[in-house]
Amino acid sequence: MNIGDVARMSGLPAKTIRYYEDIGLVEPMRSGNGYRSFRESDLHKLAFLGRARSLGFTIDECRNLMQLYADKDRASSDVKQIAKGHLQRIDAKIEELTQMRETLSHLIRACAGDNRPDCPILSDLASLPDQKKPA
Amino acid sequence: MNIGDVARMSGLPAKTIRYYEDIGLVEPMRSGNGYRSFRESDLHKLAFLGRARSLGFTIDECRNLMQLYADKDRASSDVKQIAKGHLQRIDAKIEELTQMRETLSHLIRACAGDNRPDCPILSDLASLPDQKKPA
DNA sequence: GTAGGGCTTCCACCAACTGGAAGGTCAAGA
């Protein structure tokens, strides 16, 4: 299979696939004309990567997960551990965004949004953090 | 004030402040020894930037917001517009993360997490997207 | 032979910093 084929089948852009080869995530063979030649197993890996990335795993985590996938003697606890760590990151991010959302929507509600210059959003942004000038 | 002073007072790392100067967000003066010399107004801008960034506004949005802040003839609707756009982005991100969280926590619950190799997390990742091989 | 698609490499760029090296400045202490 050429890169266009696996791109279509994996749902990943060809550019991304070349990038994944660059960083050693897949190692397709080469045809006589220099084209990459993907095996079934490469396609499989790419699909794995696409799915893992879509769940937000980092490239490094993907690397680890693929290793575990390849290792028939793995312990599922190792996989679960990675997933749990990732879940925690997601939770932290959601928390952070929710906090932003809170503040921001509060400010938006308070802003008249008319043609006058007074604006609680700007007032908030302009407020200094609780620290004072140097002596 | 030297960079260390405004760093402490604004809560921003000195490196970040230099970077902000690089991209034209602040323009501190220079002392005879080559050190940056920050005015009160620079500190104010930096605090503004720090606050806006902490709410997740992009640097470009910060630029616009600072311009509006400086413009005494601004319409608060312009500010509100920027904030609303940003809120939408936040909502989209939260939505995306929540979806990931959903899938992931589901998989984690399904995984035994013991020393056996069977793992629904890996099984899910390994599933191909709904597309078939080429003709 | 030429037009088109697909493929190749390489280089640059995105956001928003962060780390580190090499070196100048300044105030205090021995």
Added chain:
DNA sequence: TCTTGACCTTCCAGTTGGTGGAAGCCCTAC
């Protein structure tokens, strides 16, 4: 006076995960 240490300077490189584009093969069809 010298030195130590905390500041400060610039510049270069790296981070994450790709994306865009240029220049140039390859292959098939017409």
